[in-house]
Amino acid sequence: MKKMYNSYVANFRGLSREIWLLSLVTFINRAGAMVIPFLSLYLVNVEGFTLPQVGWIMSCFGLGSLAGTYIGGKLTDTIGFYKVILMSLFLGGIGFVLLQFINTFYGFCIGIFILTLMTDAGRPAIFVAADTYSKPGNITRCIALIRLAINLGFSIGPLVGGLIIANLNYTSLFWIDGLSCMMAALGVFVLLQPKKQKNTITEKTTLVKEGVPPYLNKLFILFFVIMIANSLAFVQYFSVMPIYYEQVHFLSEDVIGWLLFINGATIVVFEMPLISWLDRKQISKTMATFWGILCLGLSFLVLNLTSWSGILVVAMLLMTFGEMIGFPFSNALALEMAPKGRKGSYMGLYSMSFSFAHLIGHNGGMNLVNSVGYFNTWTVFSGFLLIIALLTIWLYFRLKKSQVGKV
Incomplete structure (x- = not known):
């Protein structure tokens, strides 16, 4: 057992401070996104939408993810990952808070699309940041740590979210999700210093x-x-x-x-x-x-x-x-x-x-x-x-x- 533990821990030794902080911020963000697993239940039980209507709303979720990932990648190359992560977290936090005030079908379609666009715009930036802050030869382990943070957040988030709904209400989830995203944005601003993307020596030759x-x-x-x-x-x-x-x-x-x-x-x-x-x-x-x-x-x-x-x-x-x-x-x-x-x-x-x-x-x-x-x-x-x-x-x-x- 001790050998297995040491082997497991060895996978994450030697990673930079920035990578650990980036993983912590990612964990806070993903753990806070506890609305998402219960969104379909909320739309049926609270808003009274039919299953086909919920299906169309979730399609807007996918469309927002598609657009957000594409736009986020473009913006990351243009203004840098640091600003994209900050904007994605902060605007996503505002979006979660505002989502609770929507109660029409078309309003939810638009709201979910905009919210997912903002939150998923940060996905490409996160992995560019991992590449920038990683030490030579350990980019794979850096990404593994971030993936672990994402999954840990997704495991704790629904658990806490279910307890909150059972003891409080759905509305509390929107506030907690929104505030946790803003906290993650503050964490990026305070703990992570902007750093230029790795710039290998530019060669005059054309890439084949x-x-x-x-x-x-x-x-x-x-x-x-x-x-x-x-x-x-x-x-x-x-x-x-x-x-x-x-x-x-x-x-x-x-x-x-x-x-x-x-x-x-x-x-x-x-x-x-x-x-x-x-x-x-x-x-x-x-x-x-x-x-x-x-x-x-x-x-x-x-x-x-x-x-x-x-x-x-x-x-x-x-x-x-x-x-x-x-x-x-x-x-x-x-x-x-x-x-x-x-x-x-x-x-x-x-x-x-x-x-x-x-x-x-x-x-x-x-x-x-x-x-x-x-x-x-x-x-x-x-x-x-x-x-x-x-x-x-x-x-x-x-x-x-x-x-x-x-x-």
Whole structure:
């Protein structure tokens, strides 16, 4: 046990003070975003919207994420990550506070779009900051620490949010979310000093770009489609699933918070050791993606096997292990498929897969449940993911034939 602990801690030694502070700020921000997991419940229970209406509102969430990530990346290159992070946190905090005063369908569509645009504009800036503040050779570990902070925040946030709703009300969440974002902005302003982006020696030579752009790479487009499909199912756990917990299993918001806590806590404790072990086993990145998709599919399938509420924990653990195995290796596979000089454009397209899933997935899931019910919806998603898993195996053999690294 001590050896495992020392091995786990060793992954984060030697990181700069700024990286730790950046991770702390990220944790405060993500822990404060406790409205998001309960947003669908709030829209149904408090505002009285129908499931299809909630689906359209969540599509605006995805559209805002897509626009915010794109604009944030452009602004980061123009005015620097420091200002983008500050503006994203502060304006996002104001947005959370103001959201509670909206009570019309179209108002929520616009409000959610603007709020998500502001909050997600900071995502590219965070990782540019990680690159800037990292020491030579440890950028991967810096990003791992920030990812751990994000997941720890997402595990604690829903837990605290559920307790607040159970003991106070939904309105309190908006104030806490808004103030926590502003606190995170203050933390960036006070603790992190602006620093110029790493500027390697500018060479007069033109950067040679190998291969083709991502949208002309047929295998990468296939991989991109697989990632969108996987994410379409994954986002159901953060919109449709909380409503399912309440309407079918009659769980209160605080218990739902504990269920969501399982996801983040499991990732924080087990992801780094699991990924390190799989990496030592030299597992194929494509096959790791396959196993991640399969676990997610099984998480939907088991929900139809019994009415026992304990199956919700089993499903959450299956989804979590699918996330832990699938997402890190699919990210690495995207980098591996990107030719020299085009990694930015390839990773940009890869990152957009999750935004597209937000745009389509929540709406599709809500309308599917409204039309055919939860049992049939989970059957559709489990069968859909089985097809996507088989498609991933086909990608594996196609990549193996083209000899793209450790596919």
